[in-house]
Amino acid sequence: MSEYFQSFIDYVAARNPNQAEFIQAVKEVSSDVIPYINEHAPELINLKLLERMVEPERTISFRVVWLDDNQQVQINRGYRVQMNSALGPYKGGLRFAPTVNLSVLKFLAFEQIFKNSLTGLPLGAGKGGADFNPKGRSDNEIMRFCQSFMTELYRHIGSDTDVPAGDIGVGQREIGYLFGQYKRLQNNFTGVLTGKGPAWGGSFMRPEATGFGLLYFVERMLYENGDSLKGKKVAISGAGNVAYYAALKAIALGAKVVTISNSNGTIYDESGFTLEKLDYVNSLNRNLEAYTARYAGEYHAGKKPWQFTCDIALPCATENELNEQDAELLLKNGCICIAEGANMPCTAEAVEAVLRSDMLYAPGKAANAGGVAVSGLEMSQNRLGQQWPADAVDNQLKKIMHDIHDTCVHYGKNKHGKINYLKGANIGGFIKVAEAMKSQGLV
Template sequence: MLNLKNFINYVEKRNPNESEFLQAVTEVVEDIIPFLNENYPEYETLKILERLAEPERVVSFRVAWLDDSNTVQVNRGYRVQMNSAIGPYKGGLRFAPDVNLSILKFLAFEQVFKNALTSLPIGGGKGGSDFDPKGKSDNEIMRFCQSFMTELYRHIGAETDVPAGDIGVGTREIGFLFGQYKRIQNNFTGVLTGKGVNWGGSYIRPEATGYGLLYFVACIYDYIDQNLEGKTVCISGAGNVAFYAAEKAIALGAKVITLSNSSGTLYDEDGFTHEKLTYIATLGRNIDKFTEKYKSSSFHAGEKPWQFKCDIALPCATQNELNGDDAKKLIENGCKCVAEGANMPSTAEAITVFHAAKVFFAPGKAANAGGVAVSGLEMSQNSIGQQWTSAKVDTRLKAIMENIHKTCLRYGKEESGYINYLKGANIGGFVKVAEAMKSQGIV
């Protein structure tokens, strides 16, 4: 019989000083080990969990490039190919100064379960570099991306590993990466997703994570015979996910009152409108300037969005941004639903607080799967040489999020009637991957 404490100690010893990775593994196995002991005791002999917690392959490489002053710069690149039991590795590339192996392993591990929940034939991976694109010229970013791909190209392919974008990697970076891959390999294949719509990309890919998040939240409220009309929503972040989550929330009748970035939180007591969101998009990182035009708003420097009264909280910025104290504050202010638009933005303490208060808590591996879902749909479009309309992609995205919600209900409904979405997502994703691993033998 598997023992939770012993397994966590085993993972910690094999991955010392990798706190983010250990946090991600712990969050999953706390649900999976009791489920396995009761339903699949044979998986202990097959070492399914031990194999899941070990990447199939980790590639680390040097990225040397010239900046605009002709000075040589050196960064480190990674690709973590975590699990390919149900399809080629799939997951984003992150360019940010805090990128390290622990963060990428946690993201890759989460990606395995997230991708399995979509029911698309894609495995899990993640990659990136400690390169910081902020303040760099287009030419510097191009030279870095070309150098990065000159090594990465030998480890990826349309049927092997299909990276996408993540923090610091948007359509511009994907374009530079794809151009270098095409030049080296002399072929035009769907080896990257998040491409421009004019050269193989899918419609609504930038919107997909934010839209999918709200489709999942709508499923939660539909399950309890409610809708989002009139609900007040706090959102953290001001990038694509937060922006399009706000846009879709407004379209569904909710009132969005916050957005944020690393400098602080923008609050509008009247709620944002599509017109206001369009204006925010022109401000870049200077969202505090919004208050100069709209007097119903205020900017709270250095503060998080979780101090305001709301029905729904959507953390869409980065990992571990919402802690136990934040969770308690949200509950005191009447929050009934928390859905993660980022990867692991809630700490373990925060999740414990949410569950104790019977708040509906939707983890990122379920709620923010819309991005990788549309990436998977982009792969399908590339493979058959077609480009679907925005409406068709959106319809399929909505159906995928609804199916993920059904999976969470199947495995997460407790005797009290409370839906433990974290448990449902963890077990639902695990069962699919584990069954495939069992069928393919000891590999």
């Protein structure tokens, strides 16, 4: 790596101490982007484009005070990281989880820059959330928390400023409570949040978008390499929205899904999941072991899905869930493709191991961009005062994912014809944002 790369990483690490996730994301992107800058656009070094890109335009932290069902005062910390607005209003999800901190949100917001750029839609990048755990809380507690959270957040967002969406711990229920409070405070029915219910300004296909988009990308990637999903054995981590719809689409495209998991363990069903089985998993409320009482399958407490033989691995749970040992085991067992349904679910060491092999690797900033793509389409529908039919949204989603794939191929293919999808996504996402920042001056 160049001297500029090392000095840049040292600079970022010094300015962001104890932010391991953020520094990991910056290293991954800059290891591809800096060689490209050195070769094709050295003038960007003096403009300090990357140095500006890693610095959030605005970081907001605030106190969230609310009353639980036992009339006890609870205090959480809320955040919004408004990372980059070169291409449009800040866009990115809200995450409610006890693991939320500034490092996690900055890594997610930084990744969002490139993901949103790749969609081709006019979207800036942001991320936010709180260290609030909705698990085990009543609907009334979640409503009170969301109302308190929005009472501070509302002054920082708007349909042309910052348009949050959902993420881990923030689904349609939470978006509804947040939107209701925004509307109460502003007396304004506007497209300030995406992921809304279809009856009140939401887009069809938004719940399915990330999982479906992931499979559209994988389908196109396999086609590019002379293969298809038909007959492939697929291992999926997670048991939430992304994993569910990824499994549904994989089955519809002719693959056999053999695992579903959560943080407690993994279900392995050698005969493959069906829609009926997946719906039953959804009804178990995290008690995956109960699956084996109804269906012929194995439950492995404390185990990840990556120990089982598969052709395609789809990590759809959370960051850094698939490590180097997992990657080596997948390679040993004949896996031909890892595609990320979550944000940065593979550790840096796992990615390095995969890139050294012949395995296909689809990074999250490309492969899981379907969620933000349909969020962008929801923003368009809100501005027009329209609601497009589900098949029209699905067709646009598929086109966007195929276009992202082709961008990755364009910037990631070497002279021998091998495609590095990570490199292609990083460079392809960077170029558009860099040009916009350069055009807009020193801001």
